[in-house]
Amino acid sequence: MTLLIVGATGTLGRQVARRAIDEGYKVRCLVRSSKKAAFLKEWGAELVLGDLCYPETLPGALEGVTTIIDAATSRATDSLTIKQVDWEGQVALMQAAKAAGVERFVFFSIIDADKYPEVPLMEIKRCTELFLAESGLNYTILRLAGFMQGLIGQYGIPILEGQPVWVTGESSPIAYMDTQDIAKFAVRALSVPETQKQAFPIVGTRAWSAEEIISLCERLSGKDAKVTRMPLNLLRAVRGFVRFFQWGWNVADRLAFTEVLASGKPLNAQMDEVYQVFGLDQRETATLESYLQEYFSRIMKKLKELNYEKTKTKKEKNKRSPFKKVNSQ
Incomplete structure (x- = not known):
């Protein structure tokens, strides 16, 4: 079996690649830049150049591939739009996979995508799920809520640095999950027949609101958060304004989320039935408390070490030098 991972340089994709390699799969990664994906090659993956937005690059990348795990999605820093990557690119990949005779296709979606037709990313995910289900491919859809890794930049770092933490509207509780645990489900799906032509929610042990996460970060860091609330109506106004400009389309679509x-x-x-189907132990899934505690423990330890080194250096400078000149009488 040759497993192709798409989006392998991303937050989730790299964990899927690591897990698959560790479990002995022959892994190939579709990448846009060999230089940026060098770490995947060091892990043992084969790199093949290609781009979802250039369908002509896909057939060659799919030669000999029996299985695809698709973790590709547009990024906030990309110049490409959500529609170009998450719809047009995904459709091109699925069509190429069907033509290449790919036997399994694992796709990451978002939970409750069908409940937000006015949000571009959610509607695109819903439509992509339907396209995949009707493509004739033997698929598994994993519907995610959020990554714990994203909370570091959103809450952890700002609180440590005394920067504002932004909260908008009425905070939605989200069951964040460690990407390493999500990767377990993705790779396990390949060996569990009951996951074929099925969709599953893959979420964390409990849902957390923004206020609860901030309170947890404050307790673990020993610092108070500077919470800044942005009215939802103001955000909607900004979204409507940037929508008038072509350069703002991607920004507007992301603000909609x-x-x-x-x-x-x-x-x-x-998730009880999901764990049973996949044969995984829920007790081994990381909790948000343990994830953030490990992060802050490492950071606080590092800060103490840096402060110690700084103090030590300062003391050394203040010591009287044995070569100090003696004033002549």
């Missing part, structure tokens, strides 16, 4: 995060509706699901 804030409507989901500020709706007050939880992004969560029951």
Whole structure:
């Protein structure tokens, strides 16, 4: 079996690649830059150049591939739009996979995508799920809520640095999950027949609101957060304004997703049956408390070491030098 991972340089994709390699799969990664993906090659993956937005690059990358795990999605820093990557690119990949005779296709979606037709990313995910289900491919859809890794930049770092933490609208409780645990489900799906032509929620142990996460970060860091609340109406006004400009289309589409995060509706699901189907132990899934505690423990330890080195250097400078000149009488 040759497993092709798409989006392998991303936050989730790299964990899927690491997990698959560790479990002995022959892994190939579709990448846009060999230089930026060098770490994947060091892990043992084969790199093949290609781009979802250039369908002509896909057939060659799919030669000999029996399985695809698709973790590709547009990034905030990309010049490409959500539509170009998450719809047109995904459709091109699925069509190429069907033509190449790919036997399994694992796709990452978002939980409750069908409940937000006015949010571009959610509607695109819903449509992509339908396209995949009707493509004739043997698929598994994993519907995610959020990554714990994203909370470091959103809450952890700002609180440590005394920077504002932004909260918009009525905070929606979200069942964040460590990407390493998500990767377990993705790779396990390949060996569990019951996951074929099925969709599953893959979420964390419980849902957390923004206020709860901030309180947890404050306790673990020993620092107070500077919370700044942005009215939802103001965000909508900004989105409407940038929508008038072509350069702002991608920004507007991403701001629309804030409507989901500020709706007050939880992004969560029951996971008991899912763990049974996949044959995984829920007790081994990282909790948000343990994840953030490990992060802050490492950071606080590092800060103490840096402060110690700084103090030590300062003391050394203040010591009287044995070569200090003696004033002549």
